[in-house]
Amino acid sequence: MQDFSKGAAWMKGRVIPIDEAVISVTDWGLTHSDITYDVVGVWEGAFFRLDAYLERFEASMAALRLDVGMDLATIRQVLHRMVATSGLHHSYCAMVASRGSPIIPGSRDPRDCANHFYAWNVPYIHVIPTEVAERGAHLKIATARRIPPDSVDPRAKNYHWGDFTRGLFEAKEAGFDTTVLLDHAGNLTEGPGFNIFAVKDSAIITPELGCLEGITRRTVLEIAEDLGLPTAIRALPLAEFIEADEVFTATTGGGPVPVVKVDDRHFSNGAPGPVTQQIRADYWQWMMDPRFREEIAYPA
Numbered sequence: 343m344q345d346f347s348k349g350a351a352w353m354k355g356r357v358i359p360i361d362e363a364v365i366s367v368t369d370w371g372l373t374h375s376d377i378t379y380d381v382v383g384v385w386e387g388a389f390f391r392l393d394a395y396l397e398r399f400e401a402s403m404a405a406l407r408l409d410v411g412m413d414l415a416t417i418r419q420v421l422h423r424m425v426a427t428s429g430l431h432h433s434y435c436a437m438v439a440s441r442g443s444p445i446i447p448g449s450r451d452p453r454d455c456a457n458h459f460y461a462w463n464v465p466y467i468h469v470i471p472t473e474v475a476e477r478g479a480h481l482k483i484a485t486a487r488r489i490p491p492d493s494v495d496p497r498a499k500n501y502h503w504g505d506f507t508r509g510l511f512e513a514k515e516a517g518f519d520t521t522v523l524l525d526h527a528g529n530l531t532e533g534p535g536f537n538i539f540a541v542k543d544s545a546i547i548t549p550e551l552g553c554l555e556g557i558t559r560r561t562v563l564e565i566a567e568d569l570g571l572p573t574a575i576r577a578l579p580l581a582e583f584i585e586a587d588e589v590f591t592a593t594t595g596g597g598p599v600p601v602v603k604v605d606d607r608h609f610s611n612g613a614p615g616p617v618t619q620q621i622r623a624d625y626w627q628w629m630m631d632p633r634f635r636e637e638i639a640y641p642a
């Protein structure tokens with residue numbers, strides 16, 4: 343009997359316990375970060391907005407000129423089978439396309455690599471822990487600037503985390519929960535695993551450039567529109583951000599999360615703000631809305 347309690351992986355046609363999943367040390371995904379991925383949430387036994395994640399994954403593969411020889415229908419089936427086998431009803435489910443190892447040993451030509459697909463899923467991850475989300479997160483603006491989008495396109499989800507990791511060390515060592523990065527023009531971009539939002543006079547503003555086009559960000563903007571709140575996707579300068587009424591983050595791993603402190607500035611009297619709390623509550627309702635759910639057939 344295989345143990346899937348820590349999660350499962352799909353590799354080369356087989357579903358295996360996650361601890362057994364390995365990739366080659368010569369894989370360019372590892373040696374060059376030449377890899378893209380996506381992460382869809384599983385909540386109460388169903389994928390949330392799976393179509394949107396699959397479409398973004400396909401666009402990321404095209405942007406990186408990766409061809410794993412599988413269409414989206416096949417990838418969808420793989421994800422269903424893997425999560426069903428894992429038995430996890432709340433899960434963080436990753437799909438990955440890697441450049442692979444050179445077929446001609448030592449070749450430096452990316453066209454010589456054997457691109458491949460794998461997937462894995464683990465118990466649901468809250469990028470910002472739930473107890474921090476309850477009180478409101480403390481964010482430190484990183485000294486490191488986000489890698490420019492004309493160097494690494496953040497819209498193709500990637501593992502180029504050098505800037506985020508520097509920011510995380512800085513934030514943790516200064517007693518903050520996490521970090522958020524500016525671009526070279528001084529505008530907000532995103533944080534390690536989440537998009538960022540400002541609320542001013544009930545309008546929701548989120549950066550346009552230098553960030554992943556988050557599916558949770560899309561959901562948040564749709565919720566805001568449903569609530570009749572104005573929304574804007576545009577440049578968000580630090581000076582404007584710091585003067586916002588409320589600030590929050592959003593990601594597949596935990597949904598919208600209030601921020602109560604950025605550097606030494608406190609927001610909404612140090613408590614999660616009302617607009618953020620409304621969006622957060624609605625988000626968890628949307629997670630259970632059949633319009634967005636694709637049920638998983640777990641073995642009996």
Ligand code: PLP
Nearest residue numbers: 535536537554556557558593594
């Ligand atoms: N930005 C980065 C760098 C991310 O890694 C993620 C998600 O993991 C996000 C933003 C949020 O995107 P999504 O809502 O699609 O999870």
